[in-house]
Amino acid sequence: MPAPILEVKSLTKRFGDSIAVDDISFDIRPGEILGLLGPNGAGKTTTIQMLLGLVTPTAGSIRMFGLDLATHREQILQQVNFSSTYISMPYSLTIEENLWVVAKLYGMTDIPRRIDEVLKKVEMEDSRAKITRRLSSGQMTRLALAKAILTEPKILFLDEPTASLDPDIAHKIRALLKEVRKSAGLSVLYTSHNMKEMEEMSDRIIFLQKGRIVAQGTAQAITQRFGQRDLEEVFLKLARES
Amino acid sequence: MKLHRINALVQRHLFLYRRSLPRLMEIFYWPFLDLVVWGFITVYLMKFQGQLPGVVTFFLGALILWDVLFRAQQGITISFLEEIWARNLMNLFASPLKPSEFLAATMVLSIFKVAAVSVVMATCALAFYDYNVFMIGLSLVPFVLNLVITGWIIGVLTTSIIMRFGQEAEVLAWGMVFLFQPVSCVFYPIEVLPTWLQAIAWGNPAAHIFEGMRMVLNTSIFPTEHLAWAVGLNLLYFALMVGWFHYTFNVCKEQGLLVRVGE
Numbered sequence: 105m106p107a108p109i110l111e112v113k114s115l116t117k118r119f120g121d122s123i124a125v126d127d128i129s130f131d132i133r134p135g136e137i138l139g140l141l142g143p144n145g146a147g148k149t150t151t152i153q154m155l156l157g158l159v160t161p162t163a164g165s166i167r168m169f170g171l172d173l174a175t176h177r178e179q180i181l182q183q184v185n186f187s188s189t190y191i192s193m194p195y196s197l198t199i200e201e202n203l204w205v206v207a208k209l210y211g212m213t214d215i216p217r218r219i220d221e222v223l224k225k226v227e228m229e230d231s232r233a234k235i236t237r238r239l240s241s242g243q244m245t246r247l248a249l250a251k252a253i254l255t256e257p258k259i260l261f262l263d264e265p266t267a268s269l270d271p272d273i274a275h276k277i278r279a280l281l282k283e284v285r286k287s288a289g290l291s292v293l294y295t296s297h298n299m300k301e302m303e304e305m306s307d308r309i310i311f312l313q314k315g316r317i318v319a320q321g322t323a324q325a326i327t328q329r330f331g332q333r334d335l336e337e338v339f340l341k342l343a344r345e346s
Numbered sequence: 347m348k349l350h351r352i353n354a355l356v357q358r359h360l361f362l363y364r365r366s367l368p369r370l371m372e373i374f375y376w377p378f379l380d381l382v383v384w385g386f387i388t389v390y391l392m393k394f395q396g397q398l399p400g401v402v403t404f405f406l407g408a409l410i411l412w413d414v415l416f417r418a419q420q421g422i423t424i425s426f427l428e429e430i431w432a433r434n435l436m437n438l439f440a441s442p443l444k445p446s447e448f449l450a451a452t453m454v455l456s457i458f459k460v461a462a463v464s465v466v467m468a469t470c471a472l473a474f475y476d477y478n479v480f481m482i483g484l485s486l487v488p489f490v491l492n493l494v495i496t497g498w499i500i501g502v503l504t505t506s507i508i509m510r511f512g513q514e515a516e517v518l519a520w521g522m523v524f525l526f527q528p529v530s531c532v533f534y535p536i537e538v539l540p541t542w543l544q545a546i547a548w549g550n551p552a553a554h555i556f557e558g559m560r561m562v563l564n565t566s567i568f569p570t571e572h573l574a575w576a577v578g579l580n581l582l583y584f585a586l587m588v589g590w591f592h593y594t595f596n597v598c599k600e601q602g603l604l605v606r607v608g609e
Contacts, residue, residue, distance in 0.1 A: 117602075119601065119602055124602075150602070153602070153605050156436075156440040157439070157440065157599075158436060158439055158440055158599065158604055158605050159599055159600075159602050159604070159605065160596070160599045160600045177442075178442045178444065179442075181440065181441060181442045182442045184440075185440075186440055188436070190436075191433050191434070191436045191437060192432060192433035192434065193432070193434060193437065194358065194361075194362065194428075194432040194434055195432060196361075196362050196365065196366055196432075197358070197361050197362065198361075201358075201361045204357075205354050205355075205357060205358040205361075206354075206437070206441070208350055208351070208353060208354030208357065209350075209351050209354040209355075209438070209441045209442070209443055210441060210442065211348065211350050211351070211442075251437070
């Protein structure tokens with residue numbers, strides 16, 4: 105079994121008296137898609153923010169590519185990217201300008217070719233000169249995803265990447281992610297409230313509740329453990345018990 | 347520090363200015379209006395030239411130099427606000443970009459802004475009021491450089507406060523610099539201040555610069571002592587403010603404020 109590309113040990117985040125993430129440990133192996141599941145406020149987004157170095161953990165350690173995030177932030181983030189429903193990109197810039205800025209930030213070369221490639225992948229090659237403000241929410245999500253894969257990351261953090269997409273585009277995005285994962289050996293940490301999507305996309309799932317891991321394993325193993333028919337029933341059972 | 351990351355951020359803002367009329371107005375329209383209003387006041391004061399020697403030559407020069415400081419501060423603070431308004435801070439700080447590179451990029455942008463505003467104001471002063479800001483001579487160069495650094499110091503301070511307290515504090519982007527104006531002695535000599543306020547003003551690099559400028563105009567003597575004080579104070583405050591920015595950045599990451607600053 106290959107060594108983990110990401111290792112989280114005893115990760116904890118407190119904001120004052122409340123605990124957002126409570127002593128969680130997990131890892132991701134190369135090419136693996138790990139689903140992070142849980143109700144609102146379970147600590148999924150805070151976990152991703154800590155993995156991206158945007159929030160400092162109260163305790164615990166994060167290692168990626170064998171390096172500690174606390175001491176090797178620049179080297180690690182060079183090989184990581186993310187997409188989230190909760191962020192945006194500068195509205196007054198065109199799609200191409202936005203992607204150019206991101207590519208420069210990550211020190212990429214041959215930027216025009218790379219932008220062509222990703223725009224083709226997210227089916228936006230005809231919109232490159234469009235001002236970002238004029239994009240639909242579905243197009244915005246695709247742009248955020250284009251930005252995330254543009255820099256050829258080794259690990260991708262996706263916080264509800266298909267939340268605002270219609271089923272057709274969401275399906276295409278999932279297909280794209282599978283293809284990128286296969287061709288580039290990409291590892292992905294994935295959050296979603298769409299249980300079918302979680303089952304389809306994830307090799308393993310971690311179920312978070314009140315900041316703690318309450319279940320982990322394959323979707324099938326989790327549903328069997330809780331004696332439910334599918335992941336959605338497990339989600340409802342755990343969410344209502346809390 | 348990596349130049350390509352600084353370049354990326356500078357270019358991101360230049361893309362923005364290229365197609366934004368309100369942002370161009372900030373460079374051309376407001377400085378022009380300032381100059382028109384103060385220009386007419388100066389024309390009026392010319393009638394009292396006998397009673398107030400040097401006042402005419404001084405007012406417009408002081409105004410142009412004050413705008414250098416103001417725009418240098420805005421170059422930093424508004425660039426940070428642009429990222430908040432665009433909900434782009436997470437994209438930036440989840441990338442390999444370092445806080446010091448972010449500051450460096452805003453300083454480069456501030457130089458662009460100061461250069462553009464200075465050209466506009468100097469040209470208009472010459473065209474409309476026959477006033478040549480270069481009459482101050484070579485002393486102008488160290489004055490301007492020091493004012494830019496003072497503007498950066500106030501800009502970094504304001505940015506740190508906005509990062510810590512969120513968008514509620516964004517009004518400081520336009521107001522903070524005026525907190526320093528009374529003790530910068532832009533339009534009057536330092537001795538008009540009450541004694542206790544003079545002590546504070548002497549700790550302000552801008553006050554030394556404007557005092558020095560008056561000395562050049564009144565006596566044609568190069569104000570070496572004032573310039574040395576301005577440089578020394580600027581270096582001290584600049585180091586302190588950059589340290590303060592990094593400290594605030596880390597506090598914001600610990601308290602989860604960096605990801606919520608735009609909310």
